[in-house]
Amino acid sequence: MSSIAVSTAAEIPLEPIAPWWHTLLVLAVVGIGSVASFYENGLPNLNLPGLSLRLSGYYTVIAQEWILVLLVWLALRHRGMTFGNLVGGSWNALGKFFRDLGLGIGLIVIVVPVVNGLIYLIGTRSDKTLAALTPKTWLELFAWFVLAWSAAFAEELVFRGYLMRQFGAWTGSRVGGLILQGVAFGLGHGYYRWAMLAIMVHGWLLGLLAWWRKSLRPGMLAHGVQDSLGGIVAFLTIK
Helix, strand or coil: CCHHHHCCCCHHCCCCCCHHHHHHHHHHHHHHHHHHHHHHCCCCCCCCCCCHHHEEEEHHHHHHHHHHHHHHHHHHHCCCCCHHHHHHCCCCHHHHHHHHHHHHHHHHHHHHHHHHHHHHHHHCCCCHHHHHHHCHHHHHHHHHHHHHHHHHHHHHHHHHHHHHHHHHHHCCCHHHCCCCCCHHHHHCCCHHHHHHHHHHHHHHHHHHHHHHHCCCHHHHHHHHHHHHHHHHHHHHHHH
């Protein structure tokens, strides 16, 4: 097996995957969605005909997430790499899956009080925004699950995989790559407004987990489980 096949983005080799213009394109897609969500005070929304505002927003974000995955895939393909080179790790035994799941749940236990505490200290409230975008019907709940796991795969791949490696290569520092991807992650969630600062911390914690485990898998599980549980709790409690 060639050396490129066994390297992972979690190790952040100090060489870029793609040229600068490709990364600007990726950041532009993230930025457009974030700015739209900031001004719409919710998820970016193409206002698709025949759908509720929430469903239209979910489908808009799902499309955005997979456009980002496509862009990263094209860069990897040009380099003769695969998603596996960015994701790292393996689930060739059931025990490895449950180990990563346990690590993901452990991160959630840390992230929820830390991020919520920071949001409280910042003094911003996102309750109304979250209440407006969380699911209210069974169909919306199903679409929310699709959105949650699309975001779990796409955002970990893009931020903790692609961008952490790109920024690490450009700054010549693995720490620089970790910090900058967290900043980009926070700024990519415009609907949180000033709470974007807390989302940056969330991105740094996910980056530390990826760096420590040399794999994006625990972070993907943490991301997906946290978003899914958030949707279920909101569906059952917020009317």
